[in-house]
Amino acid sequence: AIVSYYLYTTEDVRSFNLNDEVDGEGYGKAVFEQPRNLIFEAAEYQGRRFRRSLLKRLALYPHTTGTLTAPRLEGTVRMMRYGYYNRNLRSLPATILVKDLPPRAPAGFSGAIGEFTFSEKLSTQNIKVGEALIWTIQITGQGNFNQFTAPQIKSTSQLQISSPRISDQINAGVKGTRILQYTIIPKSKGEISLPRFRFAWLNSKNGTYRVYESKAQALSVKAGSTAASTSDLQKLYDKWTMQDLIPRQEYGSYAPTYFKPWYWAVVALLFTSLPVSLFIARRRKRQLLNPHIWQQRQLNQQLKACLTQAKAVMAKSPAEFYPFADACIMDYLQKKHGIPAHLALDDLLSRLEEEEMASDLLQRIRSFLSAIRTARFAPVEYRDSSAEALLADFNHIVSQLLDEEIK
Structure with a gap:
């Protein structure tokens, strides 16, 4: 139901x-x-x-x-x-x-109830002794497919008939198609009549028993091999055939992986990379836990690098020292204190004063920036003579900025 x-x-x-x-x-x-x-x-x-x-x-x-x-x-x-x-x-x-089943059920009734239609097909009707043919019967409809069995067709003195191979295309065991495939092998030649396929069921629509009986069919069988391994039969059962064992005279000797030199090379590489990985992981962790402190440390490292580079620039060309030192100090102060880059020097110093920078450091920065901006456009002889003094001032300012950060 x-x-x-x-x-x-x-x-x-x-x-x-x-x-x-x-x-x-x-x-x-x-x-x-x-x-x-x-x-x-x-x-x-x-x-x-x-x-x-x-x-x-x-x-x-x-x-x-x-x-x-x-x-x-x-x-x-x-x-x-x-x-x-x-x-x-x-x-x-x-x-x-x-309800109870009606009385006087026909012979062969196995409990099928529903509405069904039938079709049948022989793979061939012309065959040799010992060859196989497939008799396909299709049951389509709606009923209790999972509660009845497929009819068995008995072998005869002239025909060997297998139990049916069943394949279902059924929704919830109720509606769809069941395909029965019987394998038939003739034992003798001549015109041989096929047994009748008979299926009985109770029609659920009108409550009466119905019987389907296949039409009369005959096979034309010629003399041939009596072997039962025909091409049709082989195709039907190929998927269930186990292949023969492949003989092998000798088997290779395989050493465990840990006996291989490359295995220990990989292990050594992994252990060697652990300290580097731990250092990178700790560094990344500190950066994530306190990004502000991490940024200040990065700025301090950049300022130290600027001092080293300023000495090299001074040795190469005093004229290039002035813009380089100016850019280093301005960039450090702007990034550290979050001051916009477009501000003039006086505005920058005012913001630093609001940040409560030490007055002596603030005055030193003011004097240094004013001096190097004046020296950039001064005559060559004045510019060269004041470079060493300004480099010393730059060194003091960098040291004082770093000391202030540590405090």
Whole structure:
């Protein structure tokens, strides 16, 4: 039996969440259909018009007679009415009446109930003795596929008939197609009639027994090999064949990996890289924990590098020392105190005074910057004579800035 569960509504329902499924007794079940989204359609129920959406379909397999209670669904719908709100729902009670099978079941009835259609096909009707042919019978419809067996066709004195190979394309064991493949091998030549395939079932629509019987068919068998390993049979069972063992006279000797020199080279490289990795990791950790202190340390290192480079620039060309020293001091102060780069010297010094920089250091910076900017445009002889003194002032300012940072 197929039980369908629908949600009927006149509200703006946005979603449905299935919370529980309470089963009754006397049956097994399987999911036949369960849409992933709500798809509404117009419907009428008890004289009123609704929008409805399929929630779920279950296939039930009764194993007792009488009145059985269908599973009860419980869930929550999310609706929109001046805002979202939820509402708990449960399906209406439903019962299924399971009757006894009618009397006088036909021979061969194995419990099949439903509505079925049949088709059949022989791989060939012209064959040699010892060769194999495939007799395919297809059963299509809706019924209790997982509760009946495939008919066995007995071998005869002229034909060897195998048990059927069964393949199913069935949804929830209820609706679809079952394919039966019988392998037939003739034992003698001549015109040989095939046995009839007979299948009995109970039609669930009108409650009567029905019987399908295959049409009369004959094989034209010629003399041939009596071996049963024909091409058709081989194709059918190839996937189950185990290949022969490949002989091997000798096997290589394989040493464990840790006996290889390259293995220990890799291990040594890993251990050697550990201190470097730990240093980088600690450095990165300090940078992340306190980025402000990290930035100040970076600026101090840059200032020290500027002092070293200033001495080299002085030895090469005193004229290049002035702009270099000016740029070093201005860049350090602007980055350290967050002062915009476009400010004039007086404005810069005012901001430094607000930052409560030491007055003697502030005065030294003012004098130094004014002196080097004057020297840049002074005559060559004055410029060269004052360079050494300004380099000494630059050295004092750098030392005082670094000392102030340490304090």
